[in-house]
Amino acid sequence: MTRGERAPAILLVGTGDTKADELTYMAEKIQEAGGRPVMMDVSVLGNPPYIPEHDKHAVAAAAGTTIEAIADSGDENTAMAAMALGASTLARQLHDRGEVDGALILGGTMGTDLALDVALALPLGVPKFVVSTISYSHLVPPERVAADLMMILWAGGLYGLNETCRAVLSQACGAVVGAARSAQPPRRSRPVVAMSSLGKSCLSYMVRLRPELEKRGYEVVVFHTTGMGGRALEALAAQKRFAAVLDFSLQEVANHLNGSVVTSGADRLESAGLAGIPQIVAPGAIDMVDFPTWQPVPAQFADRPYHAHNRLLASVTTGPEGRREVAREIGRKLATATGPVAILLPTGGIQQWDQEGEPLHDPESLAAFLDEMRRMVPANAELVEIDGHINSAAFSDSALALFDRWVAAGLIEPGAPAAEGAAA
The missing domain is CATH 3.40.50.12020 (Uncharacterised protein family UPF0261, NN domain)
Structure with missing residues (x-):
């Protein structure tokens, strides 16, 4: 039965x-x-x-x-x-x-x-x-x-x-x-790649990356980093359910550092590394701190640029020192990894609204983050700088090139053959 x-x-x-x-x-x-x-x-x-x-x-x-x-x-x-x-x-x-x-x-x-x-x-x-x-x-x-x-x-x-x-x-x-x-428990017919993103309007690299990774025989699971999405990523990474993690939205790290209720917990960005899972990391949206739109702007951010995403979620941006602090935290967390680590550093911006002409444009604070991040690259990590925005084709192409290089080197499990993947 x-x-x-x-x-x-x-x-x-x-x-x-x-x-x-x-x-x-x-x-x-x-x-x-x-x-x-x-x-x-x-x-x-x-x-x-x-x-x-x-x-x-x-x-x-x-x-x-x-x-x-x-x-x-x-x-x-x-x-x-x-x-x-x-x-x-x-x-x-x-x-x-x-x-x-x-x-x-x-x-x-x-x-x-x-x-x-x-x-x-x-x-x-x-x-x-x-x-x-x-x-x-x-x-x-x-x-x-x-x-x-x-x-x-x-x-x-x-x-x-x-x-x-x-x-x-x-x-x-x-x-x-x-x-x-x-209920249908997950069946692993293809290697699973985890990817983090903050919606499609703020970070859009997954639009290009997902079909490319699927062509390579992987199942791609995208986690929405609004607190619980990052929590799910961490929980499943701790269970070693992923062949690789493309953690390109680290805003929850900034949230936790700044006391936001939109947090994934203190161990965000740690589980994949501790499990030895290959991880490629980028600083998507680390400049923003979230809070409920229906609450007043936190006093310490009263003079910072503000963006209301909807009636639930709003964001403010941190200044130069706040972003340096996030860079230091990212470096400390990645230093604990036991598997391969790479940091992709897009020098042209890290979320949709920080570009020139957008409401959260702040080149001085971005420069401070980039400077501190370069200093904080741990000895176990590879740094790849990209002359472009995180939502640009240059970023996606660089991520795919690095991913393919790691597969060829045997660091990431190869994707399933096309026929097997199609049957999944």
């Missing part, structure tokens, strides 16, 4: 001692939607009024300890961290044995802390749905968000089951069962 023919098994995780009503309701809704609930209890002190398939003792054992030792820790944060380790370890074991097809985790701040670890433990393509009282909150750091995580706000979910809760919980149950029926 194929997955589409049998009832998908949904791992349902929560503290059964305090959330029994909600969890039993969710189990019923999963069954009604055509799924099969597999209960995992992550309670510490109490016991649920039902018998879960995987009780708190099994969760503790998966963490290499006992529930008694966890309870005796005397600290709820320490206790839940241990349960999170056990739950994520056990969830991955269940998936690898083919016993679950998706996961649905329920919680407030404590349960969400655990839920994020469980979701990260499951591979890309396995439906993972978190029902949380803090969904979409800035309390959730980007580095803890799985690349394909789904969340829904648990409205009215602080204490007790009610009609508002049922409206939310029932949606989550139907969503995860449906996702488990239709």
